[in-house]
Amino acid sequence: MSIFGRLLVNFSVRKQSRFQLQRSRYSVCGSRTAPSLKKTRSPVLFLEINISARSYSTMAEKKPFERLPKVVRPKHYDLFLQPDLQAFTFNGNTKISVQVSSATEKIILNSIDLSLKEVIYTPEGGVSTPATQVALSTEEETATLTFQPPIQPGVGSLFISFTGELNDKMKGFYRSQYTSPTGEVRHNGVTQFEATDARRCFPCWDEPAIKATFDISLCVPQDRVALSNMPVASEEGQGENRLVKFERTPIMSTYLVAVVVGEFDYVEDVSSDGIKVRVYTPLGKKEQGKFALHVATKVLPHYKEYFQVAYPLPKIDLIAIADFSAGAMENWGLVTYRETCLLVDSENTSAVRKQWIALVVGHELAHQWFGNLVTMEWWTHLWLNEGYASFVEFLCVEHLFPEYDIWTQFVTDTYVRALELDCLENSHPIEVPVGHPSEIDEIFDDISYNKGASVIRMLHRYIGDEDFRKGMNLYLTRHQFGNAETEDLWAALEEASGKPVKDVMSSWTKQKGFPVISISSQQKGDSRELQLIQRQFCAAGDCKDESALWLVPITLSTAKEPDKVAQNFVFDTKSKTITLENVSENDWVKVNPGTVGFYRTRYSPEMLSQLIPAIKSKTLPPLDRLGLLDDVFAMVQAGHTDTTEVLRLMLAFAEGEENFTVWSNVSSCLGKLDSLFDYADDCKGPFRVYAKNLLSNIYLKLGWDPKPGESHLDTLLRSLVIGRLGWLGHEDIVNEARIRFEKHISGEQQLPADLRSPVYRTVLAAGDAATFDTMLKLYRSTDLQEEKDRISRGLGALKDQKLLQQVLDFAMSDEVRSQDTIFVVGSVASSRDGRNLAWAFLKKHLQTFTDRYQGGFLIARLVKMVTENFASEDAAKEVEQFFATSPVPGTERTVQQSVETIRLNTAWLNRDQAKISAFFATYK
Ligand code: BES
Ligand code: ZN
Numbered sequence: 001m002s003i004f005g006r007l008l009v010n011f012s013v014r015k016q017s018r019f020q021l022q023r024s025r026y027s028v029c030g031s032r033t034a035p036s037l038k039k040t041r042s043p044v045l046f047l048e049i050n051i052s053a054r055s056y057s058t059m060a061e062k063k064p065f066e067r068l069p070k071v072v073r074p075k076h077y078d079l080f081l082q083p084d085l086q087a088f089t090f091n092g093n094t095k096i097s098v099q100v101s102s103a104t105e106k107i108i109l110n111s112i113d114l115s116l117k118e119v120i121y122t123p124e125g126g127v128s129t130p131a132t133q134v135a136l137s138t139e140e141e142t143a144t145l146t147f148q149p150p151i152q153p154g155v156g157s158l159f160i161s162f163t164g165e166l167n168d169k170m171k172g173f174y175r176s177q178y179t180s181p182t183g184e185v186r187h188n189g190v191t192q193f194e195a196t197d198a199r200r201c202f203p204c205w206d207e208p209a210i211k212a213t214f215d216i217s218l219c220v221p222q223d224r225v226a227l228s229n230m231p232v233a234s235e236e237g238q239g240e241n242r243l244v245k246f247e248r249t250p251i252m253s254t255y256l257v258a259v260v261v262g263e264f265d266y267v268e269d270v271s272s273d274g275i276k277v278r279v280y281t282p283l284g285k286k287e288q289g290k291f292a293l294h295v296a297t298k299v300l301p302h303y304k305e306y307f308q309v310a311y312p313l314p315k316i317d318l319i320a321i322a323d324f325s326a327g328a329m330e331n332w333g334l335v336t337y338r339e340t341c342l343l344v345d346s347e348n349t350s351a352v353r354k355q356w357i358a359l360v361v362g363h364e365l366a367h368q369w370f371g372n373l374v375t376m377e378w379w380t381h382l383w384l385n386e387g388y389a390s391f392v393e394f395l396c397v398e399h400l401f402p403e404y405d406i407w408t409q410f411v412t413d414t415y416v417r418a419l420e421l422d423c424l425e426n427s428h429p430i431e432v433p434v435g436h437p438s439e440i441d442e443i444f445d446d447i448s449y450n451k452g453a454s455v456i457r458m459l460h461r462y463i464g465d466e467d468f469r470k471g472m473n474l475y476l477t478r479h480q481f482g483n484a485e486t487e488d489l490w491a492a493l494e495e496a497s498g499k500p501v502k503d504v505m506s507s508w509t510k511q512k513g514f515p516v517i518s519i520s521s522q523q524k525g526d527s528r529e530l531q532l533i534q535r536q537f538c539a540a541g542d543c544k545d546e547s548a549l550w551l552v553p554i555t556l557s558t559a560k561e562p563d564k565v566a567q568n569f570v571f572d573t574k575s576k577t578i579t580l581e582n583v584s585e586n587d588w589v590k591v592n593p594g595t596v597g598f599y600r601t602r603y604s605p606e607m608l609s610q611l612i613p614a615i616k617s618k619t620l621p622p623l624d625r626l627g628l629l630d631d632v633f634a635m636v637q638a639g640h641t642d643t644t645e646v647l648r649l650m651l652a653f654a655e656g657e658e659n660f661t662v663w664s665n666v667s668s669c670l671g672k673l674d675s676l677f678d679y680a681d682d683c684k685g686p687f688r689v690y691a692k693n694l695l696s697n698i699y700l701k702l703g704w705d706p707k708p709g710e711s712h713l714d715t716l717l718r719s720l721v722i723g724r725l726g727w728l729g730h731e732d733i734v735n736e737a738r739i740r741f742e743k744h745i746s747g748e749q750q751l752p753a754d755l756r757s758p759v760y761r762t763v764l765a766a767g768d769a770a771t772f773d774t775m776l777k778l779y780r781s782t783d784l785q786e787e788k789d790r791i792s793r794g795l796g797a798l799k800d801q802k803l804l805q806q807v808l809d810f811a812m813s814d815e816v817r818s819q820d821t822i823f824v825v826g827s828v829a830s831s832r833d834g835r836n837l838a839w840a841f842l843k844k845h846l847q848t849f850t851d852r853y854q855g856g857f858l859i860a861r862l863v864k865m866v867t868e869n870f871a872s873e874d875a876a877k878e879v880e881q882f883f884a885t886s887p888v889p890g891t892e893r894t895v896q897q898s899v900e901t902i903r904l905n906t907a908w909l910n911r912d913q914a915k916i917s918a919f920f921a922t923y924k
Contacts, residue, residue, distance in 0.1 A: 029219025035128040049135040065435025082219035083189035093161035105150040110199035110206035111143040123156040172200025176323035188262025196437040198254040208253040217245040227260045229333040258331030271297040280319035291344035295361045330367035339785040350753040362396030377483040387452015418450035423539040426896040430509040438890035462553045463497035471496030504551040520604035528583040541639040557593035595627035615652040622659040643912040644919040660713040678832035679871040686920035726762025737762040764797040796827025826865030860894040867898040871905035
């Protein structure tokens, strides 16, 4: 799941701009000094020019993005950093060994928001020369260093000293706030460099293909932990500070470099293949690191065995950071996490959270191979990192926790989300040209992650596990410590499998969208003749362009053997007729068993009607029941059939369905309809009656209290069902939730962690000012971020507009970290009134939001959550016009997608509202 789908984001400290360099203490750790300039040709002074974005654009039209020139390339960085955790500044210097391929007077590298002090070039065995000019471009995020006379070909070293702010934007080298066990507010220094923020910490060639080795050293206060990618090589110091030097890294990309300085506890273990694993937690919470430690130590050897390539570093640290924009970051050897993506509190962590943590740990550790050892050549191939890791995280969890049935959950978590986004006109191909950092940020989306993972799963099934493993090993060993493009992956898998991997897969990665396979059949004696047609599936119904063609690995199953693939072939033309032997007239035929192929299926009415009884009787396996429903739901949204069809189909699940993932899909369909009916008053009430009835059997089966020894999936199912019914206002649930909540608050009986989210939301949905107050007290009483999230993200369930307005103000207050604000605002947007309030709030505070996040995916996520559920042309126009006059870099595509979705919702209602009303009039 992507950063969009899954997360997930800074902070309560107000913007600090204290730049008090004089308070920094350089005394003990002035580890490296500038090269002696005794013999230089000119004094250590250069002319610094700042080309700000504004002055730049008045000078010329915006230049197209260009990658850094290749004439000077770094081989190795000596990097020294000294954060001042009180003044919120840092100073540092870097000596970069470079290779110069031809004479040049300019060195261009990346740097932004840094103040460069000394800039000196020293050719090997030659005389040091200071730069005569340093031109900084905020637009291009570069520093252009000019040297006179020009630098000659050969090797040399570039020395730069610099200072910067330890910012509060969760990017570059930043500060994260925590409260010490003694109640004091303190700060840690943390880095987050992906995608393009290493340049905010030190001047560097900040592109993934420009790899180098790093000797990192940190000057830190004596009592602070200092971590980096590699183990400590030496420590020295006296007085207040110590100098920590780390071992040299392997050759690696800048975005994977990391340092952390602060106060932490840890638990540790050694994996069976000899890697030292530590999980760092906030002070006093090391118990909470044990679950992640277990997952990490077990999964490292599993990946080694799977890839047949060992983890190349001697240690790996996993560390929980209080202010963190993403969910987690795979820095080589030092993986950083949001607290909620790493820490498990045995009493207060829910089963679904634990499962999520296992997936996140699995994901980031998969990157240690896929991304870190072999890195994408450019961000266009980001999906190689993210799509792949999003596939492998499931292999990890399946291996460690088979009882989670995690591959089934893949379909609702990952696959379905990808299809939902990819049917939009404003989707994009998996491989997408990107240049400027804001464009790069925007592709950490459901396409790179979820479509990426889904097409890899399809490929895995197409070539089989054995050849897949062989191919992966070939790819990793061939490109280790280097870079690769999508084509390199296909080449390795093609070699290993002997199948036309490149041709098949290119049709999925180079063009946006996916096909819908329309299928009809004719009985011919003992066999069935099937006609297949492929077309692009577009959310709007008709597609503008009919030329797209995919190479679709098709599989079919039949009632004879529901769990077996009866036939498979690659469908590489627009239409095709095939014959299935040994199928009788009454047998159903199912396309895409297991819901593995990345396409939708549209059955002829006869074929569909044969499948529905198989849902009821559950002869159709769970993933096929789910896939069938999801396809029909998509056909409804696209207007190929009307909503009453899916309302009828869902009733087939009412009686006997018990599978968590299937229910999770039904529940999500119900959620979408409920949001749509925010704008169809005549449908809302009857729909809620219908939905409550649909869920009543499963609720009665599960009850409120966990059965002794029940499965993980039943635990998940109970909170899903109670949560949905509470949202729908089911009377018994509301009453019981209130009783249990009272007991929880009074201390009479704690609510199990799994029931808290549904109960909080239910109580809030039926709550008043006093409920809000109680929730705030509960929020303030806990220091577990997971619990704070459950409460704050439930607040949007309140109905009273005045209270919702207070929730919005609370979201912006010092009590909610910036990383979490957007989710609280997003929760307010989950009802019709709340959505209007949240949208007005977003418009009013847009500047505050853009200042807080300074681009990045969090603001894009906010825009999506607040706007996409509107359902009128007026709303579409308003959102479109607002962002046209107040554009936010990095949200362009999200805005287009939201506007498109609003228009789709509008058309859907216009098409079906009367029919739905009529359906409910006859529904009992
Ligand atoms: N590489 C990403 C972190 C990241 C995301 C950096 C966006 C810069 C921009 C990391 O591997 C990741 O994918 N994290 C996910 C969690 C994961 C389990 C999907 C996240 O942060 O949501
Ligand atoms: Zn990732």
